[in-house]
Amino acid sequence: MYKAKVLIRRRASILDPQGxxxxxxxxxxxxxxxxxxxxxxxxxxxxxxxEEIAAKEEVTTYCKKLLANPIMEDFEFNLEKx
Amino acid sequence: MYKAKVLIRRRASILDPQGxxxxxxxxxxxxxxxxxxxxxxxxxxxxxxxEEIAAKEEVTTYCKKLLANPIMEDFEFNLEKx
Numbered sequence: 001m002y003k004a005k006v007l008i009r010r011r012a013s014i015l016d017p018q019g020x021x022x023x024x025x026x027x028x029x030x031x032x033x034x035x036x037x038x039x040x041x042x043x044x045x046x047x048x049x050x051e052e053i054a055a056k057e058e059v060t061t062y063c064k065k066l067l068a069n070p071i072m073e074d075f076e077f078n079l080e081k082x
Numbered sequence: 083m084y085k086a087k088v089l090i091r092r093r094a095s096i097l098d099p100q101g102x103x104x105x106x107x108x109x110x111x112x113x114x115x116x117x118x119x120x121x122x123x124x125x126x127x128x129x130x131x132x133e134e135i136a137a138k139e140e141v142t143t144y145c146k147k148l149l150a151n152p153i154m155e156d157f158e159f160n161l162e163k164x
Contacts, residue, residue: 007124019127025148031140033130042089042124045101048115058113066107 001048002055006077008041008068043067046082055079083130084137088159090123090150125149128164137161 010016019037026034045062047055056079063075092098101119108116127144129137138161145157 009124019125022148023127026144029143029147031144033137033140034144035128035130037125037127040124040126042091042122043101043119044122045105045119046117048117055115058115061111062108062113062116065111066104 001046001050001082002079003082004045004047004059004077004079006043006059006063006067006075008043008063008073008075010038010040010073014072052079083128083132083164084161085164086127086129086141086159086161088125088141088145088149088157090125090145090155090157092120092122092155096154134161
């Protein structure tokens, strides 16, 4: 069995309105040094197979078809045997 | 200046309905080995100060007051000098 850890990030060229919004809140709290906030997704799940190549394929399909938006996000992942 | 990398996770005891939802989608795609999907937040931003202690305080306040929900999420972060 593998544990997959996936990071899904908006491309740098694409604005992050949620990040901008919390940053405005930070200013109101007196946190004046914070900038460039980007809020991305970190996803963990288990893959119930002992074949690493099959696990990689399954994780890649999961990311491409469901977890990431291919128009504006990139993903990277690593697998850890458990 | 520091770059802060923050991971905000729902506590393990708290259900993740978004994770459950995409997992149902995975089954429909024929990905039968995936389980325990948890979708959490990964946040990056810069902190414009050269004092590490001040940067840590600012990041902690930002996490506690704005980024994380203290009722059901925990956060961890690291700072990297840039």
